[in-house]
Amino acid sequence: MIPWELLKPTQWFAAQVAISGVLVSGLALLGARVLRRSPAPLRYRILFSGILGLLAIPFLVALGNAAASNLIPPGEEVVKVSPEMLPALLNPAPPEPPVASEATFGAIATAIALAGWMSIALLGVARLLIGLWRQHRIILGPAWSADWWTDERRTALAEKLGLARFPDVHMSPNVPIPMVAGLFRPRIVLPEAPAAWGRQQWEAVLMHEAAHIARRDPWAMLAQALAVILFWWCPFAHRMARRLNDLREAICDDYALEGPCDQFAYVELLVESAERLVNVRATPVTAGLLDSARSGLEERISRLLEKERKPMKPLSFAGKVLGASLLAVACLLIPGAAAYSQAPAPKVQIKIVLDGKEIDLTDANIAAILQAVQAKVKAAPDGVRFRVVPDNKGILELGIQEAKPDPRIEELVRKAEAIKPGSGAEIRRMLARKLGTKEITLFPTPQVPAGAGAKAFDARIIILRMDPNGKIVQLQESELGELLQKKTAEKNLHFRFDNISLQPLRIEVKPVPPAPKAKAPEKGIELELMLQPGIIKPVTKPLPMPIVGGNPAPATKKAAPAQPAADVAELSRQIERLHRELQELRSRLDTQKQAK
């Protein structure tokens, strides 16, 4: 069993790549298998999408991991340290010596497996480079020529393949059978020893090889070889490569038979080439390859000799879209899965805050720091601290706006209520909206740049407290209201906390008015006189106020800005309207009485 939790980041990355590789190659094979009756180009596209997917997996997994680490913000816990906890913090228990367990052996085995994977892959890359160098060393003799091989014929065949010009054809003393060599400038290479083939057979051979070049098969084979090297341990990847080789040859065979050459003549030249190859090959081959080779060429020849052979048409637009879609889905799913696999364990930083100072647990001077603040902790054992984690990683503390209810507003409300019962609430709501509902405001501590307090309203907020059992719990919205109520009551402040929302943080705080005394209704014109600019303080900007349970901020009195006269005029209009409605009601009542 692999101990996932003990894996180092590199090992975890390798595990993600390995799992994705198996899934991608397995799905590509399954797709090609399900669509086995569909044209070969479609199956080829599906399998080749799998090859490209295999090559892209390391990058996609890295992308997913990077996205996961950037999108999931680190959490933060704030811990109140009680005096009882200090001895344990000052004298932590020595760490237990590591015990060789099954998990440890598992981790070592994983590391060895990873090293083996990388070593063999590197060897494979070296072998591939040697292969490229050897391919470059093929001796190219003079250009191949035949009396019928004219420029017109070359152009006609190139047009059939969609090429601008027919590739160069050379003879070589090296090659025993026709082949394509070269990556950047691929050429058709023919054996020097002349074959007794007719013109139609030669044309078929040239078309077969030129089709490889037109389809950019040399590059496809390089990508395929790299994918197999990277996932050398994955049988699905090898199987995919073999299927691609077979399909590639079958597709090019059909191009070869588009000319005047019939299938019997073509198979004849294939068999002759095989004979020639067997004759020149001096060294025996490994037994493991025998079956695949026999079945490969035999299957190909059997298909060519079938009377009702299904021609392998070029891939339709729908097929191309399907192949591209499969690749796109793989490209989206892999980083998504990688990010998801990273997601379950978001980092939670535990910070100890004592007396407004953050204690770094890794600090060498932690003992001295803790002792220095111990006395203050004793002085305020039940202190509660509120902290938020805004986007800019600044630390903000939560404060309460200390503002006493304005008696003039209450007076205004009472008068409106006397004119028309129920209208006081409307007046209060309007006042709250226009002239400054008392809200909890967030204001920055000195280390946070100015203006950060406004941002905090949209920040993720985590408010934690420690319960009597020492367990850290996150406050719910209702609990926060109760807590604020309690803390403000301790300070002889009378507020009511409504509409608490933690994300974004928004708390409406309303002053609790003293019990209203009944008064005789007064006229609206008198109310207007009581609403003078400057009486009501807006709290749209954060103000330095005392922190509940924490360090009180210096309470500086600021002159409130003047209230616009337009607000006062609007209020007067409201009162006048209410007064008019009251007059109308009274007159209607009088009319009804007279009618009776």
Place this chain on the structure above:
Amino acid sequence: MPIPKGSLTAAQYEIMDAIWAAGADGISVADVWQAISQARTIGRTTVLNQVDRLEKRGWLARVPGDGPTRFRATLAKDDASKLLVADFVSDYFHGSTVDLVSALLGNDACALTKKDVDRLRKLLAQARRRDEEDNA
């Protein structure tokens, strides 16, 4: 006659081609250089070094006689070609080149045996016979 060591590069094959063309009498380095220079520019020292290397590896032998040193090939061109093909096939089918080169017979052709070829011939003959019967 001992088999020459190693294979030939394209440049060495060009030199060998000039020497094969000269026949059994052999050819001097200067003549080789002139023959190649007609097709492309090449340094005389380069030709001299390559000839020296080919002689050491057993591809060339000195022709005894007076005058400038003359060289002849130790293998006939056909034999050399067979050797080069066998060498390439060995490299090709046992190395990674097989993964990079599109051959007419496909990349698995290395595993073919004489028995397999015979079976393929039978397959072709049967198909031809069936076709003739159908047409008749």
